[in-house]
Amino acid sequence: MQHAVYSLGGAGLIAAMAFLTLGAANVASENGISNETLKSPEAFKSISDKSKRSVALFNEMGKVITHPRCMNCHPKGDSPLQGMNMQKHEPPVVRGAGGMGAPAMRCSTCHSDENVTFMDSEGSVPGHAVWRLAPPEQAWVGKSLGEICRQLKDQKRSHMTLAELQKHNATDGLVGWGWNPGEGRTPVPGSQKMFGELTQAWIDTGAECPGG
Numbered sequence: 001m002q003h004a005v006y007s008l009g010g011a012g013l014i015a016a017m018a019f020l021t022l023g024a025a026n027v028a029s030e031n032g033i034s035n036e037t038l039k040s041p042e043a044f045k046s047i048s049d050k051s052k053r054s055v056a057l058f059n060e061m062g063k064v065i066t067h068p069r070c071m072n073c074h075p076k077g078d079s080p081l082q083g084m085n086m087q088k089h090e091p092p093v094v095r096g097a098g099g100m101g102a103p104a105m106r107c108s109t110c111h112s113d114e115n116v117t118f119m120d121s122e123g124s125v126p127g128h129a130v131w132r133l134a135p136p137e138q139a140w141v142g143k144s145l146g147e148i149c150r151q152l153k154d155q156k157r158s159h160m161t162l163a164e165l166q167k168h169n170a171t172d173g174l175v176g177w178g179w180n181p182g183e184g185r186t187p188v189p190g191s192q193k194m195f196g197e198l199t200q201a202w203i204d205t206g207a208e209c210p211g212g
Contacts (some may be wrong), residue, residue, distance in 0.1 A: 036063050038190020041201035054208035061169075061198050062145045062210075067188040069178040073133055074140035080133055081141070084186060099133035107131045115182030123184035126179050135159070149209035160205050170196025 015152050039060050047053035064070060072081040078095035079088060096102040101109070111131040117124045134140075137157040140148050152165060160168060169175060170192065178188040202208075 036189040038063055038194050038198070040194060041197055044201070050205050051208050054202055054205035055210050057198055057202040057205060058149055058208070059145065059210055061195065062148075063189045063200060064178065064195050065140070065148060066145060067178065069181055069185070070175075071140055071190045074138055075133070076139045076141045078136075082204055095136075097134050099135060111117070115180070117183050124182035126177070126182050126185070128174050130174055132174075144210075144212040146210040146212040153207060154211070166196060166199045166203060168186070169199045 016064060036045075041057065044053050044056050044060070046098050047056055068081070068084050068086050072083075079093060081097070082088060082089050092100050094103055096106070101107040105183075108131065110125060112125075112127040113129045114127045115124050116127055138151070140151075143151070151163070155161060158165060175195075178193045179190075179192055181187055
């Protein structure tokens with residue numbers, strides 16, 4: 001596990017100081033939040049109607065999809081959100097090329113290849129090798145679960161087939177970060193393995209979407 005030791009100049013130093021200053025506040029926003037469980041596909045086998053079972057499976061997937069750990073990087077607009085209360089990212093940053101920040105303030109300025117625990121206070125700076133925002137056409141914030149479902153099925157917006165989506169949900173490292181978000185953060189429910197299994201079961205039952 002890494003610990004936060006910064007040796008940066010200019011914008012990077014300012015950003016790092018902001019992270020350290022806001023760390024306690026972000027940890028406080030997580031306090032008192034219990035993590036939900038994630039049911040397995042077997043829990044839905046009693047639903048005889050295949051279409052209704054498919055909708056129920058996606059509703060279960062929605063516990064992960066609509067969790068702030070995931071929604072914060074699927075914002076409406078060009079700035080990420082942060083914390084369980086989905087507040088605006090501090091320090092202020094913008095999407096930039098490839099969703100990885102503006103030239104003077106790339107995501108990698110503060111986010112390294114892994115989570116970095118604060119040395120002198122509770123919390124951590126989140127990290128992953130490819131820390132980035134989802135493309136604008138994959139924005140989820142402000143949409144119903146049904147709208148997100150239809151968006152995921154639309155290859156023009158998701159850029160994935162259903163088979164590719166299943167693999168993404170089951171194995172992608174940045175998706176997996178949601179279950180290992182670093183000290184001071186509530187992980188998304190269940191496990192990535194279970195999320196992948198739910199995705200496959202949803203596809204196998206027709207990939208039906210909730211209404212709304």
